[in-house]
Amino acid sequence: MKLDFEHIQSAHCESGVTSSLLRKSSLNKITEPLAFGIGAGLFFVYVPIIKINNGPAIAFRTFPGLIFKRTCNALGIPVVRKKFRSKEQAENYLKQQLDEGNPVGCQVGVYYLSYFPREYRFHFNAHNLIVYGKEDDNYLISDPVMENPTTLTSYELERVRFSKGALAPRGQIYYPKFNGTITDEQIKKAIKAGIKRNVNQMLRIPGRFAGVRGIRYTGEKIKKWRDKLGLQKAGLYLAQLVRMQEEIGTGGGGFRYIYAAFLQEAHVYLQQDELLEISKLFTQAGDLWRTAAVQAAGIYKGRIGSQEDFNLMGDYLIEISVLEKEAFLALKNIKWH
């Protein structure tokens, strides 16, 4: 059985899944950048006490699952989300949804995801894909980061739905429960709500580790990494930062380019010219993240590595922090028509 579903490749898995699942009811209007922006996806956090893969825990996007939830909430669309104890129940529920004609989003771990290249398989449990049918023992999979649709055997799918470790998906399935049509009015309202939420998330979140303050904090920490960790380990830490920022799923520049694209699309709906100017600030921020990544690469490739080089690296982040603060303040101060 194969549901009427069109695979669309996107940059980021969760906003791609969200966009694809809302495609029909929005008549193609909820693009990936709109899903990302309405879901207030842009973020920064560095949690110094946690280690991931022996390196720093850094994220450029909001907590997994929130983009789908917030986008649907902002559009006034009810969401169904289920977790399972038993693998059998999880598969039965999936089959039932397919029988009823619903393509569904699944949270999965990538360590055993057979179609991913081995080099990309870490114990990362917050990947998202869509199941849109089953033929014999093969589930039809639309993985938004892949160019083409693919398949997983029922065993392979079960294994990734029940991967273990941090953020274990526990068979999680989700989909929007909505058969109507999303109007432009709904989209306009949702865009404003998404921007407001993202402003709060970056400017008002308490503590030193998150939001624009978190970027500055990380920049200051990086300057100390060389002495504290030694050159080799500090290089590995920077490599991890770059991977979180640029790896598949980010759209480049730590999601800043997707956000800039979102503001341009928001302008089409809301006709506030400030949005275009602020979009440029996010492009600049993305470019600066990339400049910082080139500097980091110089260090982990062993081409450079003096304290001066670490200072410059840290200063890039402090500069980005100032720039993003300016951009989010400008968003905050928009007087909506």
Add this chain to the structure above:
Amino acid sequence: MPQDMSSLGKITKEVCYATDSSGKYVTELSSGWDVKITALDAAWADIEERKAKAKQQVLNGEASPLLFFMEYRLMDISILSDYTGFWKWQIKRHLKPEVFKDLSDKKLQKYAEAFNVKVDDLKTMTVHEA
């Protein structure tokens, strides 16, 4: 738009957002970027080093083969605990060679399943994949 060939690029190109000549955002496909390819290489070089070090510790009798397979499967004690159902303190004990050698077949089987290897290979630290 960088087009440096990555291990992912051989399988799929990835979508990136970039501005066109008029400043409007469009999506483009990229097969990779040297800066992030080398970041991934650095991570794997570190994993290889950790594997080699773990193997030597096992050969020296300082740790049980579990340590090697944890590095091989990129697992820390917490992930291994989730996969096997053992408590973390139990795994810490099983990491001692003298405790490991007396483990029951049932317990060894749990570890073998978590690492996706055979029990015999687990004992002898043998891997069949590249």
